[in-house]
Amino acid sequence: MTGIALKSLSLTAFRGSSTTFKLPFEKGRKLTLVYGENGTGKTTICDALEFLAVGDVGSLNDKGMGRALEKYWPSANKALSDIDVVLATSNGVECKGRFVDKKPVFEPADARPVIELLRQQQITALIETPPAKRYEVLQRFIDVEAVEKSEDALRKQVQELEADRTSRENAEYQSFAALNDLFEVAGKPAGLTAITWAKALLAEPQDNVESELKAVELLRGVLIAFGAYPDLLTQSQNSVVAAKDAFDAANTAMKAAVVTASGNASETVKLLEAGKSYLHAHADATVCPLCESDDKIAGLAESINARLVQLASVQEAQTNLDKCRSTLNRAEAARAQLGANYAKSLEDYATAKGGFAWGAKYTFPASDPPADIADVQQWLVSAEASAKTWADAEASLRQGSNRFAAVKSALDRYETNSTRKKEVEALIPKAKQALEICVKARQAFTDKVMAEIAQQVGELYEKVHPNEGLEKIALQLDPKKRSSIEMQAKFAGKDVPPTAYFSQSHLDTLGLCVFLALALRDKAIEKILILDDVLGSIDEPHVERVIDMLYAVSERFRHTLITTHYRPWREKFRWGRLKPDQPCQFVELTGWGLDGGMRMKSALPETARLKILMEAEDPDLQAICSKAGVMLEEALDYLTQKYECAVPRRHGAAYTLGDLLPAVKGKLRDNLRVEIVTPIEGAEPIVAAIDLKPMLDALSLIAQTRNVMGAHFNTLSFELLDADAMKFAKQVEQLADALVCPEHGWPSREKSGSYWENGGGTRRLHPLKKPS
Amino acid sequence: MSDEKSPSETLAAQIVDQLIQSGLVRTEKRDSVVTKIASGEMKGLDWKNEIDLAAEKAATA
Numbered sequence: 087m088t089g090i091a092l093k094s095l096s097l098t099a100f101r102g103s104s105t106t107f108k109l110p111f112e113k114g115r116k117l118t119l120v121y122g123e124n125g126t127g128k129t130t131i132c133d134a135l136e137f138l139a140v141g142d143v144g145s146l147n148d149k150g151m152g153r154a155l156e157k158y159w160p161s162a163n164k165a166l167s168d169i170d171v172v173l174a175t176s177n178g179v180e181c182k183g184r185f186v187d188k189k190p191v192f193e194p195a196d197a198r199p200v201i202e203l204l205r206q207q208q209i210t211a212l213i214e215t216p217p218a219k220r221y222e223v224l225q226r227f228i229d230v231e232a233v234e235k236s237e238d239a240l241r242k243q244v245q246e247l248e249a250d251r252t253s254r255e256n257a258e259y260q261s262f263a264a265l266n267d268l269f270e271v272a273g274k275p276a277g278l279t280a281i282t283w284a285k286a287l288l289a290e291p292q293d294n295v296e297s298e299l300k301a302v303e304l305l306r307g308v309l310i311a312f313g314a315y316p317d318l319l320t321q322s323q324n325s326v327v328a329a330k331d332a333f334d335a336a337n338t339a340m341k342a343a344v345v346t347a348s349g350n351a352s353e354t355v356k357l358l359e360a361g362k363s364y365l366h367a368h369a370d371a372t373v374c375p376l377c378e379s380d381d382k383i384a385g386l387a388e389s390i391n392a393r394l395v396q397l398a399s400v401q402e403a404q405t406n407l408d409k410c411r412s413t414l415n416r417a418e419a420a421r422a423q424l425g426a427n428y429a430k431s432l433e434d435y436a437t438a439k440g441g442f443a444w445g446a447k448y449t450f451p452a453s454d455p456p457a458d459i460a461d462v463q464q465w466l467v468s469a470e471a472s473a474k475t476w477a478d479a480e481a482s483l484r485q486g487s488n489r490f491a492a493v494k495s496a497l498d499r500y501e502t503n504s505t506r507k508k509e510v511e512a513l514i515p516k517a518k519q520a521l522e523i524c525v526k527a528r529q530a531f532t533d534k535v536m537a538e539i540a541q542q543v544g545e546l547y548e549k550v551h552p553n554e555g556l557e558k559i560a561l562q563l564d565p566k567k568r569s570s571i572e573m574q575a576k577f578a579g580k581d582v583p584p585t586a587y588f589s590q591s592h593l594d595t596l597g598l599c600v601f602l603a604l605a606l607r608d609k610a611i612e613k614i615l616i617l618d619d620v621l622g623s624i625d626e627p628h629v630e631r632v633i634d635m636l637y638a639v640s641e642r643f644r645h646t647l648i649t650t651h652y653r654p655w656r657e658k659f660r661w662g663r664l665k666p667d668q669p670c671q672f673v674e675l676t677g678w679g680l681d682g683g684m685r686m687k688s689a690l691p692e693t694a695r696l697k698i699l700m701e702a703e704d705p706d707l708q709a710i711c712s713k714a715g716v717m718l719e720e721a722l723d724y725l726t727q728k729y730e731c732a733v734p735r736r737h738g739a740a741y742t743l744g745d746l747l748p749a750v751k752g753k754l755r756d757n758l759r760v761e762i763v764t765p766i767e768g769a770e771p772i773v774a775a776i777d778l779k780p781m782l783d784a785l786s787l788i789a790q791t792r793n794v795m796g797a798h799f800n801t802l803s804f805e806l807l808d809a810d811a812m813k814f815a816k817q818v819e820q821l822a823d824a825l826v827c828p829e830h831g832w833p834s835r836e837k838s839g840s841y842w843e844n845g846g847g848t849r850r851l852h853p854l855k856k857p858s
Numbered sequence: 859m860s861d862e863k864s865p866s867e868t869l870a871a872q873i874v875d876q877l878i879q880s881g882l883v884r885t886e887k888r889d890s891v892v893t894k895i896a897s898g899e900m901k902g903l904d905w906k907n908e909i910d911l912a913a914e915k916a917a918t919a
Binding site: 231235236243247513524527 | 864865866868869870872873876877880882894895896897898899900901902903904905906909910913
């Protein structure tokens, strides 16, 4: 909702409104005062707005009636379904609240009003409630729980970073210890630390070391190969000799077997083997395959087998001879391959020896390996001394390479851990700084909000109790107890809880100020402020100031509705003494009845009442003179007080017109002048000046009319004309119209410094001081 | 309806502006960081990364 002006509020069958009651809101007036004695329906009006706003009737709550209080929402003898509450606004929208199927329905929902409602019984609730409950009320202004959650995440992150730093310090220390061990193994070279030593070591070029290691590995490999040749040569030679001997023996054995079997046993065996194979393949042969005779074909296969058995020894000797020949051939080939390998080794040696620029620590045999493999054993003996230098060099190189790798690994680990530690060390102070900013900003934020609220409370309280409010009321978030708000007030120079020393009237005022301060803080221009009879216990001297304060505050709300049974308020309104800063609508409720419901009657100012009396077709002269007399007393009382005029001192200050009228005299009467200012929108206001002297002089002549015709039974009145009474009343009406604005009351402010002015600036009374 | 900020949103904006001034949050990340802080979604790692990146940006500027 926005600040759209209210047009009317209609209630039907709702609480005290048993019929339909309509409260029209006067155009251009944001403040409505509803006066009525108890039981006239003031709270019903508040209930209706609460019903529309929040769907509840709070005046029934907490009265020991349990729950399900909806049954009491309709007027007596009415049903929920009879309820009809309508709030009309100046833009033509009507927000309606009623019950459908026992459920409250509000249409249109977005037209429902937003209200701030304070009832008399709640006025000190916020002050007297425990700090935790007080926090709940203020929570909507200071609830930063989500920010606190993010802040807590940062706090934990700081703790994790500190733990991480410790872990990284340990890792850095351990990796340094490993590096230092290597440094000590290396003999801790003078002038170096483990770190500088490692860096110097790793800075040395490693390419030459690796190529030297490869070269010496190759050289030693060739030497190892040469070392095998003597045994291999012996084995090879022995194999050839043995194979040759075996072959020769087999050959001799073959020849002997052939001789024993026949002169041509060998050829015969071959022929028989061929015949056997043929007959095996042609089992049904009918003739000899050699002579083609069928004479002995029967049993020929068996005959061949028998003859082959006789020739087996020849066959065995032949087989052995073939095997020995094959063995001899392989042994001779292996010997030849050994020679070829040796030749290759000779080439490898030459390559290994000539492929690297050997340093002085390397020695070589006086001669290269011999071309004849048979001489290599002797060369190997001559190379033993040189070979030892090669082995020592390789071992040294290999050890250096391993240490390099170990140092490099240890230094890398150390530097990595050191870098990670430095990173986290650099981050921690920044994270702590961020956390400090969060904490301070949060505390400053809540302190500021609380201070602003307290300041607002103080400013409002100051208007009612001067010198008792500003900077003397404080709200503090208890740092030891989350969600707890302490309220302090200065009393006799000490900070104390207000409930400890404040009077009930002061507490009521303070409660009202706290409520207003909170209501003002939260989009006041969108809300209807409702104060239901909150002036009940405020003592008389302060009521007028409270009323002034409420007038001022009401400007900042969409609309303000104040109910009261405080009779002086009605009278002050009727006599124009409310000194309003803004136009006010005054509504008086009266005469409630079960059948007739709520009733509203006119709350006219006295000047309007006098005009009505005078305009009657058959005017009541006694009533007219009486009303005019009282009004004249009011005007003269006002003037004599403003200008401190001398009047007879009398007990009870019951001054008569005879006392007051002559007191306004001399230079004062001569100079009394009222400027009536009529504002014109978009243009300079119209100012009409009226001298009061002629009015007062005229009234001095006919003031007795009041006593004669309007105060007592007096036979003198028989002799006066009706016109005399009307003339007296007319003069009083003119004086009242000059002095009192119907909207803004009496000119009682002296801010201008040269005249008295009313709240709306529509009346200026000159002079400011009584001329001397 | 009113677009009035919640207390958390108001406070988060104040905090982030101070953090930016101190070089602990990058200017271009203001709105997203404000949203995260105001909603309680700013995790520990988010804080670490943002502070790290802001420091890195300041160092390279």
